[in-house]
Amino acid sequence: MGESQGALMQGTLDMLILKTLRAGAMHGYGIAEAIHRRSEDALRVEEGALYPALHRLQLRGLLSAKWGTSENNRRAKYYSLTTAGQRHLETELGHWNRMVAAIGRVIETA
């Protein structure tokens, strides 16, 4: 269960990051905080998982990155969705919803 859970988590994390960035460009810390907030403190993304995921997504061309200045005048790297990223997000959301529905149906039936 542990390994497959990790793999599931990886794909899911990617989806969460992409979804969060649909709202607009954000830096790594901002993304982690957004996920933490939206999930109502249920999901806490470790930096050790977040940054590799962000960089992998960037390498795959699903995110693009730009350096800018943050609110408190620090140098920060802002990520945003690319068109390919948007398309990928749509696909992943579709998969996710279908899977949730399917699992739901199995659980519902006694």
Next chain:
Amino acid sequence: MLREKLTSTLLRIKALWHRRQLEQDLEDEMAFHLAARRDAAPQEGRGVQPRFGNATRIKEETRDLWLFAAWENFWRDVRYGLRSLRKSPAFAITATLTLALGIGVNAGVFAIFDGAVFRPLPVNAPGEVYQISQTFTGKFARNVSGEGSLISAPEFAEYVHENEVFSGATAFAPFVSATLGGDAKRDISGTLASCEYFDVLRIKPELGRTFTASDCAAAGSGTVVILNDSTWRSSFGSDPGIIGRPIVLNRVPSTVIGVAPPGFDGTEFAASEFWAPFTMHDTLFPETAFFNDANMSWLVFLGRAKPGVSSEAIHSNLNVIAAHLGARYPQRVTHISVRAATLFASPEERPVALGAGAVMMIAVALVLAIVCANLANLLQARGTARSREIAVRQALGASRGQLVRQLLTENLIVALAGGAIGTLFAVWTSGLVVRILLGLFQSTEIGSLRLHVGPDWRVFTYCLCVSLATGLTFGLLPALRASRADLDTVIKTGASTTRKHNFTGRALVAVQVAFCMVLLLVTGLALRGLYRAQTFEPGFDIHGVTAVAVNLQRQGYTPQRATQFQRDLRDRLAAMPGVTAVAQATVAPLSGDHWITGMKLASGTELGRVENDSVTSDFLPLMGIPIVRGRNFTARETETGAPLAIVSEALARAAWPGKDALGETFRADDDDSVALVIGIAANTNISNPANMEQIYLYRPAGPANQLELHTFVRMANSVSADAAVRQAILASDRDLWFEAKPLEANLEVWRMPARIVAMIGAVVAALALSIASLGVFGMVAHGVSRRMREISIRMAIGAEGRDVRNMIVRQALRPVVLGAAIGLAVCGAISGTLSLSLFGVTAHDPLAFVAAPAFLMGVALIACYIPARRTTRLDPMRVLRYE
């Protein structure tokens, strides 16, 4: 998926350019996150600290995503390897130099091999030029001047007219010997070519013009000639006025119309001194006028393919034409071969060239194998010395794979460095070596030999592959070995497993010695063969005879005039004081000329390929060949060319076994006459020194042979023979060109291959021996240092230094003896093949088989003895205390 992979690779390549920026960015990104966290929860204070360790790891993990892991690892291994080599310079230098030697020799031989066999011809856009050959099977008869795969002029015309694949084609006869008239008479070797020759090869003349279609308009037309640049310089004084002036070839004045550009010597192995239209053949050689003979093989056929046409297309197109040409010979099948135009491209020459090359490559590969074994041993020793370092690295977390990769990289660096040095040196000197070797082959029959050897992508690719393969061969096993160090034992005691190392070391020495033995023995056999060739005495009387070669056909003589000339020459020479015998024949003994005919016997059997000579009546007595039964020809019979014959004993036995050959008749294929056997001559090796039982036929030199007779003069004093001959010849014709030399000089040609092989073999064997003995030396020296402790203990408890030394030498000699035995066995097996190809070598020459091993063992003994001597001067107490 694929698109993402592409994007990722492209982004990563971009990141390579901005390496430092990447590091800074990652640093900043982490720093920002940390600062943001701290800002958001300032009260956590000390709790934030643990994150620091994590930040480094996250940074590393992220950075690895951006880099090409394999590439990074590789460079790290290389840097580490270089550092490690710098720390042991003695090893690095020894290994590199040894490798340079081994690989360099291979590179040199390959460069020569490549130049002879694979390199395209020195013409413009050589990739498009192909050589076309015809081979026949089935029942057929073919006239041949040169090789059977050459074509005839009418066939060439047909191919040119009917083909759809060539933008241009040319046919030419190389190695055409003519006699240059004028003030500096000499033999000259050139090419008779079709008039498109220079156009197809795209060679522009330095002076004047090249052939035009009118020069080849009809058979016999075009008495023009183009000179080679070096011939123009050496024989005609670089005179630009030579254009338009005639030179005399075979007594035919030919106008010089151009000079070829410097460096162009034709497309063959020997330089062509002139080019003349091939239609001039019958004019230059009226007695062998075969220009219009469609069934005569004498022309090399080269074609330049149209753009985009493949060799398969050429093959199928020409096959159609060949079938059409062959319609007249229904039982003959013609096979077309299309080969990229290089030297030795014809079906007859290529296998020989490839075979000779392969043998040379194997010899030097053996040397390289010895080098590898040597280095493997060296690395073995180094591995045990570094076992501590390796163990520490393993303790720090290096995996076995990483260690092996790094050690292997280190070895490959040495291999590539050695290979680079060796290759450069070889390429630089190969030109010189080739010139020296070719200089040994000089002969007046063909022009000076030329081989273009130089840097070429094939040579460099080969050297790279050889270097890598060498590095893997000697480097892999030691790398695997070294990384297997047992952590605990090594770090604690500093010792390492020795038993397995011992065995490998000894096995490697045995292998080296075996290879060395093979090379030494082959050289020994070749040297013995050379010795025998030098002291060889043929079965007939070859000494004290001057042989005169004068080619009357090339100098404009008719058969009638020639008959008169020969008779006058004989009479004049016979009348001179000191001359004991004069004779003439169409073939000079041991000259390498072979006149062949077939014999059809009365019984119906046919004997093919019978060597024969047409002689005057004094020939057999002059050569000291006795007539065993029957009688010799009379002078009258040889003058009229009577249909008689004298056969050698071997021929008599072969043609009429059990019967008396005297009185038998046969029909000869070459002149279609019936001859009567009147005598049987003793067997002798008149044509091939290795064959005492020659099947040979002697016939009278009649009117048909007068143009081509060699004259033999036996004089008491051979020095004055030259003067006598000159006087006699010039008395008949002041303008005649002839060559006189001692008949024994013909033996030289037979000695040549043995000499070459012996020389090359000696160099290669010496190389192998020095490397192998260094290997043995190293092994023993290393063994002694390693076993210092054991030796000192032995001596402390009473053994004499001498006894210990002897023990060490005895132990060291065991693998040597084993290797020598293996080498002897291998050589015994292959020496049979060797004796067939080299004159003078017998398969199991006892002297060679005894001397070579003895020599090797002697050297090995010295190599073992010297380092072992250390033990006699040892103070055991000091050693033990130090340990």
